[in-house]
Structure formats: C-alpha cells, structure tokens
Amino acid sequence: MSEGANLIQIFARAPVLGQTKRRLASELGEGAALHWYRVLLARTLATVRQLPDVTIEVWHPAEDDDYPLMELINGASVGLYPQASGDLGQKMFNALEVGLTRSERVLLIGADCPVWTTSLLRQAINGISSSSALFVPAADGGYVGVGVSGSVPHLFSDIDWGTDRVMQQTREKASEHVRFPKSHPCCRHQQQSAQRHGNEQTAAPLAYRAGCVPHLTQG
Helix, strand or coil: CCCCCEEEEEECCCCCCCCCCHHHHHHHCHHHHHHHHHHHHHHHHHHHHCCCCEEEEEEECCCCCCHHHHHHHCCCCEEEEECCCCCHHHHHHHHHHHHHCCCCEEEEEECCCCCCCHHHHHHHHHCCCCCEEEEEECCCCCEEEEEEECECCCCCCCCCCCCCCHHHHHHHHHCCCCECCCCCHHHHHHHHHHHHCCCCCCCCCCCEECCCHHHCCCC
C-alpha cells in the first residue's frame, strides 16, 4: 500500500500572474497578489517539510502549467499531480481517494493558509483515525483542512464552493450519520487567533467522528 503512514496533500495553483488570489488582486493588484501567493505557498511547503515522517504531494489544476510549481517546490521529495476534472468537491474526493491507496492517513490542505504550524499539522494528523473524517473550519465559513483514513466520506457533493455556506452545508450533510465532538486543537487555535483580531464569527470546532462513514449514502 503505502509510501508512508502519513500523507499531506497541498492543493495549489501555478504561481502565474492573473491566476491566483483573484479577490486579493482586485484590491492590491495582480502583481502584489501573486507575490503574496508565492510567499504563502513557500511558507506552507517549508512548514510541511519540517515533519520528518510525512510524505508530501502538491495537486494542481490539470490546465495549469506545472513548471512554475516545479520551480517553487524545488525538491524531488515532493510529488506533483494534476487534479481531477469537476468542481472542488470532486477534485478533493479524487485526491483523497488516491492518497489512501498510498498512505494510511491523508490530510488535504490549501496552499495559502497561514494558520498552519508544524504543531497544528501534527495534531491534525494524529486526530485522524480509521473511523473519523477530520475537518478544520475556517473563519470565512469554509474549511482549511480535511483528513481521512480508511475511506473518503461522501460529503463533497452539492456544496456551494467559494461561499460562506461551505462548512454549514458539509455539517448538514453529515448530521444524519455523524456525531460532533466538542473541539479539536487546530480549530481552537484558529478560533483564538480570530478572536484576538476581533472576529467572533469563527466556525465552531469540528472533528466529525464517523464510525459509520463507510455506510454513508453517496450524494
């Protein structure tokens, strides 16, 4: 099966002018948006690389030129793979399924979320078991990480991606099959960080305990 027990997948776009951080580009300009995207992606890679027992993969849209990513990755130890076709949910489901053919636990994160530290990544990985799917909510109503082991739950279809309803819709899809523990360390860290900046709207911490995940109905 496995190239390693723990796999972290990073979803990233090729760092090309006009193709990244479009909302930020509308405020700061495309050049500044590209600069900060490269900074965040490089930081994410550097953070993940500090974990000695983790295999790293970068997944990019199939239409992107992968050469700019190869330049930034600059390391033979990082796998580079094209995402599947379809919406974000289909892309994530496919990547996680493929990941589980190679590793026991898979954590999928975005390329440009500065909340991750080695400690939080380790806690997220350790929070994944064969009977649970782990989601780390974001302050904007989405989530910044999803971890699986054993099988991939069918929670990624019929979601309004890119809106503030993503986490709530995921919660509703899972509510008939999954009970919700009170918190997860990653989520607490993010919530405390948001509150320090005056944001009281951070999503409630979630770690979906999914003993019945294999029996979920496909959406």
